[in-house]
Amino acid sequence: MDQTFDPTFNITPILAGAGAIGLAVGFGAQNLIKDVITVRVSGIAEWENGEHSTMNVEERNYLVLEKFIERYGKKPGGLMRVLQKAQELFGYLSPEVQTYVAEKMCLPVGHVHGVATFYSQFVTAPQGKYVISVCMGTACYVKNAPDILNRFREVLQVEPDETTEDGLFTLRTTRCVGACSMAPLLTVNQAVHGHLEPEDVPRILSRYGGKAGEEVDEVDQELPRPAGDQRPAPPPG
Numbered sequence: 347m348d349q350t351f352d353p354t355f356n357i358t359p360i361l362a363g364a365g366a367i368g369l370a371v372g373f374g375a376q377n378l379i380k381d382v383i384t385v386r387v388s389g390i391a392e393w394e395n396g397e398h399s400t401m402n403v404e405e406r407n408y409l410v411l412e413k414f415i416e417r418y419g420k421k422p423g424g425l426m427r428v429l430q431k432a433q434e435l436f437g438y439l440s441p442e443v444q445t446y447v448a449e450k451m452c453l454p455v456g457h458v459h460g461v462a463t464f465y466s467q468f469v470t471a472p473q474g475k476y477v478i479s480v481c482m483g484t485a486c487y488v489k490n491a492p493d494i495l496n497r498f499r500e501v502l503q504v505e506p507d508e509t510t511e512d513g514l515f516t517l518r519t520t521r522c523v524g525a526c527s528m529a530p531l532l533t534v535n536q537a538v539h540g541h542l543e544p545e546d547v548p549r550i551l552s553r554y555g556g557k558a559g560e561e562v563d564e565v566d567q568e569l570p571r572p573a574g575d576q577r578p579a580p581p582p583g
């Protein structure tokens with residue numbers, strides 16, 4: 347049969363059908379978007395007005411941590427990320443938090459505890475308002491860092507990884523922080539004090555509200571604060 351163009355062919359039904367399909371698709375998409383928005387809004391409302399609004403901070407932190415574990419727990423390096431998040435939320439990795447992580451990730455508590463205590467980035471006890479970290483890397487060590495550490499031990503009456511009774515200072519040691527030209531140095535939260543002598547210890551403590559001493563002239567350098575670091579910044583100089 348010769349297939350020539352038939353001028354009498356009526357294209358209107360085809361256009362009408364296409365239009366109807368388009369409308370249906372559009373209407374479906376519109377409904378889908380509407381449903382998503384409804385769920386989203388109702389979810390927010392539930393969070394703000396429902397049971398979540400009655401949660402205390404700790405309960406919310408656990409809920410956030412649970413969601414984080416669901417999302418990242420099974421990915422490579424998941425435990426490290428989860429512990430970092432837990433420390434960000436709770437400030438330190440208490441035995442309760444370690445147990446919670448172990449249960450949620452189906453891991454032995456001993457394994458979680460081993461990781462939490464192996465890496466210096468994790469702390470397993472409440473920290474003081476100011477965390478003094480004396481660098482014990484090689485460059486600092488050979489420039490009398492141990493003497494500086496001992497001076498802090500004497501003045502604060504605490505050992506490394508302990509916190510003063512008033513909760514003001516936690517004394518720690520750390521490995522090289524990458525500023526060896528300032529050796530020997532220490533950090534107080536994110537502030538770096540370099541080129542130190544043991545005699546500088548009282549005035550550094552005074553700078554942060556510790557026992558009387560001379561005023562510290564200046565904070566040598568401010569390091570960028572890591573994500574989630576909720577420790578207070580040093581007071582203005």
Ligand code: FES
Pocket residue numbers: 481482483484485486487521522523524525526527529531
């Ligand atoms: S060894 Fe202390 S900053 Fe490098």
